[in-house]
Amino acid sequence: MKILFMGTPDIAAESLEALLQAGHEICAVFTRRDKPVGRKQILTAPPVKQLAEQHGIPVYQPRTLRDGSSDDLIRDLAPEIIVVVAYGCIIPPQLLHVAKYGCINLHVSLLPQYRGSAPIQWAVLHGDAQTGVSIMQLDEGLDTGDVLMVEPVDIEPEETSGQLFDRVSAIGAKTLVKALEKLQAGELHPQPQDHAKATLAPPLNKEMAQFTFTQEAAQIHNWVRGMNPWPVAWFEQNGKRIKVLECRVAENESGALPGTVVSLKPLTIAAGSGAVALLTVTPEGGKPMAGTAWAAGRRLKVGDSL
Numbered sequence: 001m002k003i004l005f006m007g008t009p010d011i012a013a014e015s016l017e018a019l020l021q022a023g024h025e026i027c028a029v030f031t032r033r034d035k036p037v038g039r040k041q042i043l044t045a046p047p048v049k050q051l052a053e054q055h056g057i058p059v060y061q062p063r064t065l066r067d068g069s070s071d072d073l074i075r076d077l078a079p080e081i082i083v084v085v086a087y088g089c090i091i092p093p094q095l096l097h098v099a100k101y102g103c104i105n106l107h108v109s110l111l112p113q114y115r116g117s118a119p120i121q122w123a124v125l126h127g128d129a130q131t132g133v134s135i136m137q138l139d140e141g142l143d144t145g146d147v148l149m150v151e152p153v154d155i156e157p158e159e160t161s162g163q164l165f166d167r168v169s170a171i172g173a174k175t176l177v178k179a180l181e182k183l184q185a186g187e188l189h190p191q192p193q194d195h196a197k198a199t200l201a202p203p204l205n206k207e208m209a210q211f212t213f214t215q216e217a218a219q220i221h222n223w224v225r226g227m228n229p230w231p232v233a234w235f236e237q238n239g240k241r242i243k244v245l246e247c248r249v250a251e252n253e254s255g256a257l258p259g260t261v262v263s264l265k266p267l268t269i270a271a272g273s274g275a276v277a278l279l280t281v282t283p284e285g286g287k288p289m290a291g292t293a294w295a296a297g298r299r300l301k302v303g304d305s306l
Contacts, residue, residue: 001180004079004099005048006030011169012085013047015106018173019083020055024180027077028058030070032088066092074098081183083176084138093140101183103138106176108168109201110150111136112193115143116201120168121161125226127218130154131164133172135179137190144198146190149179158248160228206231213259213306217249217274232282237306242294243282250275261304267291269306 002025005016012031020026029052037044045053052059062070074082074095081101084091096103109119111134123131132152139145153168182188209231211223220233224247227233232243250268252275260270266277278291 001025001184002027002078002080003180004028004030004074004077004082005052005085006082006087006089006091007048007085008032008046008088009086010047011108011165011172012087013051014169015083015085015173015176016048016051018177019180022177022180026052026055026057027079028060030060030062030065030087030089033061033063062089065089065095068092068094071095081180083180085172085176091138096138096140104148104179104183105136105138105143105145106172107134107136107143108132108165108172110134110152111143111147112195112198114199114201117203119201120165121204121226122199122201123155124159124161124164125222127222128155131168133168133175135176144193144195146192148183148188148190149175151175158225160225162229204231209233211235213269213276214272217252217271217276220271220276221247221249235306240284242284244278244280245282245288246280248277248279250277256303257305259306261295261300261302261306264295264300264302265292267295267300 003019005026007016008031029048031046031048034043034045036042049059071094075098079099081099082103084103084105091103109123110132114122120131130152132150134147135149136147137145151171153171155164179188209227211220211233212235224233224244228245232245234241234243252262252270254262256262256270258270258272262268262270262275266279268275268277280288281291281294282288283294
């Protein structure tokens, strides 16, 4: 199939690679503009651009598609279908039906759940046992189009959003290839979403990552998993942010008040319900370390309050 591919980050590059390996013709790639990366702010091409250039695929990086400046180019490319994976730009109405099969999108949730930019993170933050991949027909709404294909994915109890994202990216790429095969064969039947059951997955930020020990242990655990690798969950101690990279739910057998140190090996803190073992933390301005080592440096004792 002759495909115009639109995508930007690693998950999109993985899907593009799968399409190439499946033998599809990628007539061009649209991706976001190069950005400064790292402390030295080195101008870096997005993963999709890097992969496309390796395969000699034409790359276009318009600031926006809304102004119509790319419309004639896209029509001249004459794709059979436009495939969108985490592009980062809105596809305007006039482009939704340019191709024979329209525009399809890979979304990493079980739509209509978690429409928006952070579906994997919110599934983990909410402690869900399952997420998945949805291949949908793009329309003018935010992830509101008819669903063509779904592939559920179980979430492991200790899995972080970063680990889950890697797994779902691979599953999504394979699902996308299957969906194109079935679409071309006329075997897919669009299913309208139940909009009444829709939930949103807004972007995360550093302030949202804060938690307190008055929350239930399970909620804190999910927050730590869901905010890893970014922006990383944190609590405040003496005006400093202590990031938590890894934790486990534990027992509060003594019935200590929330925030009380109930054990040092591993460092375990009473929560609103249960307790949380802080396995790996990063003190403000410091490097990741075992919670036990951080407690030793702070000379914490059982019974102390955070």
